[in-house]
Amino acid sequence: MARPAVVIALPRDEREPVAAELRGAGFEPIAIGRPEELEALLVSRRDIGVAILDGETDFGTSLEYYSLLHDDGRDIPALMVVSPRTLEKLSSTETAAAVNDEYFTRPYSTESLRWRVEAMCIRSQTVDDGSGPIIQSGSIDGGDWARRATVVTIFNPKGGVGKTTVATNVAAALQIRKQQQVLLIDADTVTGHVTTSLGLEHVRTLSDSWRDQAEGGPVETLVEIAAAHPSGMKVVSLTTTPLETELLEPERVAEAVSASRRGFDFVIIDLHPSYSSLNLALFERSDRILVPVTPDVPALRAAVQLRDVAAELGLRDRLALVVNRANSGVSVADMERTVGMPSLALIRSGGLLFVRAANEGRTVIEMFPRERISEDFDGLADRLLGTPQQAPAAKAPFRLFSRQKEAVRA
Numbered sequence: 001m002a003r004p005a006v007v008i009a010l011p012r013d014e015r016e017p018v019a020a021e022l023r024g025a026g027f028e029p030i031a032i033g034r035p036e037e038l039e040a041l042l043v044s045r046r047d048i049g050v051a052i053l054d055g056e057t058d059f060g061t062s063l064e065y066y067s068l069l070h071d072d073g074r075d076i077p078a079l080m081v082v083s084p085r086t087l088e089k090l091s092s093t094e095t096a097a098a099v100n101d102e103y104f105t106r107p108y109s110t111e112s113l114r115w116r117v118e119a120m121c122i123r124s125q126t127v128d129d130g131s132g133p134i135i136q137s138g139s140i141d142g143g144d145w146a147r148r149a150t151v152v153t154i155f156n157p158k159g160g161v162g163k164t165t166v167a168t169n170v171a172a173a174l175q176i177r178k179q180q181q182v183l184l185i186d187a188d189t190v191t192g193h194v195t196t197s198l199g200l201e202h203v204r205t206l207s208d209s210w211r212d213q214a215e216g217g218p219v220e221t222l223v224e225i226a227a228a229h230p231s232g233m234k235v236v237s238l239t240t241t242p243l244e245t246e247l248l249e250p251e252r253v254a255e256a257v258s259a260s261r262r263g264f265d266f267v268i269i270d271l272h273p274s275y276s277s278l279n280l281a282l283f284e285r286s287d288r289i290l291v292p293v294t295p296d297v298p299a300l301r302a303a304v305q306l307r308d309v310a311a312e313l314g315l316r317d318r319l320a321l322v323v324n325r326a327n328s329g330v331s332v333a334d335m336e337r338t339v340g341m342p343s344l345a346l347i348r349s350g351g352l353l354f355v356r357a358a359n360e361g362r363t364v365i366e367m368f369p370r371e372r373i374s375e376d377f378d379g380l381a382d383r384l385l386g387t388p389q390q391a392p393a394a395k396a397p398f399r400l401f402s403r404q405k406e407a408v409r410a
Helices: 012-024 035-044 059-070 084-091 110-124 163-177 206-214 242-247 250-259 277-285 297-313 332-339 352-359 372-385 405-409
Strands: 005-009 028-031 048-054 078-082 102-105 150-154 182-187 234-237 266-271 288-293 319-324 343-347
Touching (some): 012 028, 048 059, 078 110, 084 102, 150 163, 150 277, 182 277, 266 277, 277 297, 288 297
Parallel strands (some): 005 048, 048 078, 078 102
16 A cells, blocks of 8 residues: 555645655655645545645635545545644634644644654544544555564663663664664663663653643654654653653553554664563563573573563563673573573674763764674674574683573572
């Protein structure tokens, strides 16, 4: 299924930039200037997904457009572009609007407008009968627009094993080296520092958005609040402080993550090292759960615990080890046997490379593309993509865990 057509009824100075952005995203923009043009278009076309209308310059004409979109059994969503002052006036009155219609305020970026159109097109193809979860009214798979991301969570109940390092660098490897569209989510609501390590300052968080929404602000998706990183990936943080987690109801967060799958190839989620209700909700939405481990007994014991918990939750087949600091001389085979799962990838120690990259707000993939550790993340990205490739051979083993195996399993 191709992306739908989008009608644009904006002032001339806004029309072409918006059309160019939508065209670049695979939509067919159709600019109109009079209600008669829209009326003729609705007769000849059945693939119009959204109409972008101007709510300032000629509100009367926009109302004519709106009527045409909803007359004769039609229910084509309208995105009304207005000033903040006009939106405030509209919010203070009981203005009738169809369930799928939305407002969008000036000034805006064409990219943010395009993401709103994306969300509206997806939402318009669902049905909410009030009985439970929203169900699809038809297939919305097919083509770039219906891309459904693979959700990969990075988790170990022990801290200090390199979760954030793995999350940020595999995300960058997928985006830069594999040409995948990646959304990176910092879901560590206690000690999360994804945005800091990537040099992103003053980011808008999900808790910011939901607080504003509770006070009458617009509904925003994760995609709309995501910050753009120079690598090309989009980055979202749930919160910047653990004191604001009361807004982050686990199931609502999980639903927001599920909704963000459209339009991306991968959603990478960095989690806090705990079995919180938020983490459990995100486990349910995950296709893969990567478990970073370091060659030490506490990290392996935590991974064994996770294996058992995942088995009880019915998620055991989603787990995969990522052996961090794998060039320590410890037997990877022993680590695999101890934990009871194979390793998906081996990541050697990066030493000061990670420090230097973080100081620049970048990843080792960007700063040191020819280093062997970048090749390690490249290999992990390949395995997430399903590219056949053998894990790199481990160095000669040092049998630490063969003699401590029973203690680890305890």
